């Protein structure tokens with residue numbers, strides 16, 4: 001909560017309805033909204049693959065201010081349904097591996113790569129032009145796409161504790177204090193507090209490693225320290241928003257968040273593509289099937305796609321052997337030795 005002195009000026013009438021008045025006559029307290037800004041994508045914007053300047057401004061300002069924005073009605077439902085069927089199936093296979101499943105923090109949330117072959121690749125999902133327009137407006141032209149994966153919140157199952165992940169930042173290393181990486185999250189179903197909508201702490205992209213404990217490399221890295229959480233909760237509480245199917249969530253990599261338990265019977269898959277600034281030297285590569293090369297070159301021109309290509313059969317065999325959590329490294333090469 002931000003505490004303002006009460007000014008006897010007419011402008012105070014213009015303050016938003018979220019103002020809460022404290023008991024003293026000297027101060028009033030403003031609690032910033034915990035919920036994200038949403039850009040309602042029009043059918044024309046969706047089919048052109050281009051937001052109007054007004055909507056782009058809204059997305060850009062939300063990312064600078066909150067570190068997150070939702071683009072609603074951006075993706076066709078039937079495309080999501082097709083991929084969801086496959087990924088729910090795969091999630092069950094991964095879950096069956098038990099202790100060897102690629103889980104992050106706890107077994108109810110697994111890291112799950114999509115099968116990047118011709119059959120399951122859709123440019124509207126993996127190279128969404130509206131998402132790229134938004135990320136380029138913050139990161140600069142041609143962001144680098146070096147990570148495509150997903151997070152699946154699993155329904156209750158015997159022997160698996162349904163617990164929330166610790167609140168964490170995925171930027172669990174000394175990172176720039178300017179925007180350098182945006183995660184493009186695409187849930188394949190509507191996300192709700194019941195099926196494990198990610199808890200998000202808006203505005204926390206402005207904090208650095210000082211708020212964290214757990215080094216990169218530990219299974220539970222990037223955890224936010226308890227005292228920072230309670231302090232921040234007073235300023236701006238976290239939210240678990242309903243995110244409607246068809247939405248794209250663009251989130252600054254630094255934003256504090258935590259995966260939540262899924263209390264329903266359906267797996268909740270959320271894709272994650274990371275766009276890094278062109279100048280940011282992240283060396284990861286995405287595994288694609290060779291057959292996708294042409295499509296990626298044609299439709300991915302506004303990105304630098306850091307890909308590794310394998311024959312389709314090999315890509316099919318390997319995609320479920322991907323890494324998880326700390327095996328990914330979102331840091332960059334040749335870090336500058338500079339202090340601001």
Ligand SMILES: O=C(O)CCC(=O)C(=O)O
Pocket residue numbers: 104109151152153165170196197198199257258259260270
């Ligand atoms: O699944 C989610 O909602 C978030 C997962 C997550 O943040 C993680 O595994 O790092």
Ligand SMILES: [Fe+2]
Pocket residue numbers: 168169170257
């Ligand atoms: Fe995370």
